[in-house]
Amino acid sequence: MGIAAVVFDMDGVLIDSEPLWEQVRHDYVDLKGGRWQPDSQRKMMGMSTQEWAAYMSDDLGVAMPLDDISTKVIDLMADKYAHHVPLLPGAVEAVQRCASQWKLGLASSSPRSLIDLVLAKAGLLEYFSAILSTEEVGRGKPAPDVYLTVAQRLGVDPDSCTAVEDSTNGLRSAHAAGMRVIADPRPEFPPVPDALALAAVVIDDLDQLTTEVITGTA
DSSP: OOOOEEEEOOBTTTBOOHHHHHHHHHHHHHHTTOOOOTTHHHHHTTOOHHHHHHHHHHTTOOOSOHHHHHHHHHHHHHHHHHHOOOBOTTHHHHHHHHHTTSEEEEEESSOHHHHHHHHHHHTOGGGOSEEEEGGGSSSOTTSSHHHHHHHHHHTSOGGGEEEEEOSHHHHHHHHHTTOEEEEOOOTTSOOOHHHHTTOSEEOSSGGGOOHHHHHTOO
16 A cells, blocks of 8 residues: 555654753753653653643652643743744755645644644644644554544545654554654654664654655665
């Protein structure tokens, strides 16, 4: 079966946002008297909003209502994006290149408000036919829910999709959905080896996201 759609993750694939998430969450945990751990950000990558708020409360000791945690962290992230969207090199060009050949979907763990803000400021909203946050489905990554739902909204089978992911949980999520997976990992947050092994191809940057890599004909 040929490729009918390409589904992008956002954080770590289109924008270099994981360091911002780590800074904002770390500062908030410290402010509230919690206990930040060296692997906290890595563990939260791919979690839905509800899941990472619960993790910050239960595991990191932030003694605040979950809605307060998520609202404050999201507001701080929105303020940063309002001033600057940290697009990764080649992101806009990769989206435009893929949109000229396939339907595009976005499957992100960011809350929908941040997704819409980032895509609008980057001028990329028009290219995506289906946009979904894990907060809109039952489970966050590594569960396949968000990818399965994006494929359904695109009107294509998951096994006719190529997904572009960077994180351990994201790679596992897309693979569990039955998609062809391309890994574009961030050096500062490398996926664990067994998750990286799920990728059909590992690329170093989005300039390498060619037609041949997406379709497996390279």
